[in-house]
Every structure is written in C-alpha cells, then in structure tokens.
Amino acid sequence: QKEVEQNSGPLSVPEGAIASLNCTYSDRGSQSFFWYRQYSGKSPELIMSIYSNGDKEDGRFTAQLNKASQYVSLLIRDSQPSDSATYLCAAMGDYKLSFGAGTTVTVRA
C-alpha cells in the first residue's frame, strides 16, 4: 500500500467550476501536508501547505485537512484553463516528502 493515495483521475471540469481533489495517507505520524502543481514537462510547484485540521484558503485554492480520517483535499474554485495540470499531494514524515501518484486536471473552456 502506497503511503499517499490520490483519486487517479483524470478530472475534467468546465471553466468556472470547482475542481475537487482528494488524498489519503497511511502514516499517522505525518504532520505536514502539501499540494504541488506540475505542468507537463515541468517540475512540481508548491501551491498550498497545511498543518492543522480544518480549512486553509489562498486565493482560489482551499486545502482541507482531517487528521482523524487521514484525509487531505484541495478545492480549486473558478477553475481556469491555466489550472490544467497534474496535482500532487505530499505528506511529510522525518522531513521527507511522500507523494501520491497525482491527479490530472483538465479545465474545458
């Protein structure tokens, strides 16, 4: 079993809609969680970090963390074609990041 699991997608949403990405993790010792965006042929770009239960909002992005359920999510509001990318969920243990396989999002104009 992988340490971090993501819904495999691909996820296709119309422009202006909400994209919802989910992630679960197996290591209860993980305390820090991150979402990275990766465009095709590029390296991962950090878009959100979350450390406490609840919601964290940054612009059109909202990350949610539920440590009891070992669940992390990312909402992208008012999705734009420029949001089309692969989104990687990562959990930190002992300063190392464990990544999910990623969810590919396509925003239809």
Add this chain to the structure above:
Amino acid sequence: GAGVSQSPSNKVTEKGKDVELRCDPISGHTALYWYRQSLGQGLEFLIYFQGNSAPDKSGLPSDRFSAERTGGSVSTLTIQRTQQEDSAVYLCASSSLGKYEQYFGPGTRLTVT
C-alpha cells in the same frame, strides 16, 4: 530571488558510464533534498542534507548512487555504472531552517541508452 538551479537540464549517457548531476539550492536554505521522478515509480525521495549533519541516505536505491554537499550549499548526485532503469528526472529541492515547505528546481532528465 533566484530559485533552485540544476545542471545539466538533460543528460544522455551510455549504460555503464558514470554521471554527475548538480544542484544549487536557494540562497540561505539549509536543507537540500534529491528526488527522482519516473513513469513507473512516481516521485520518490533519494537523500536529504541538513546543514552539516550526516545526510539521510535511506532513499538511495543502490550503492551505485551517492551524493555529497560541499560547504553546506551545492550538492552533486553521482550515479556510477548507470543502468537503463536509472532513466528518470532527478529533482532537487531546498527548504529554509525551521520551515517545511520544499521548493523544487527544474530537474535533470537522465536518459541511459
């Protein structure tokens, strides 16, 4: 400010040759990480340096892989006797002291023929 830089951006080598990949972290960042991204394995941790402490090498896949960090800044990842399964994108990341966010460089795409 400047981000993490890596060189070369692309490297094609023959099976059995040694390669060196370089990473220059964000100025002032004390922690440096190497990861590898391949189609079959996703993004996986290789090695972690924090300041002058002994590195965490727990992710290195074999003893053909080694890394060093000179002067607490630039790091070199060396792969000896390369194999075709070493073909991947090698990514370097850095973070500042007391912070958990890791920022990635552009990566080196290694192709072993």
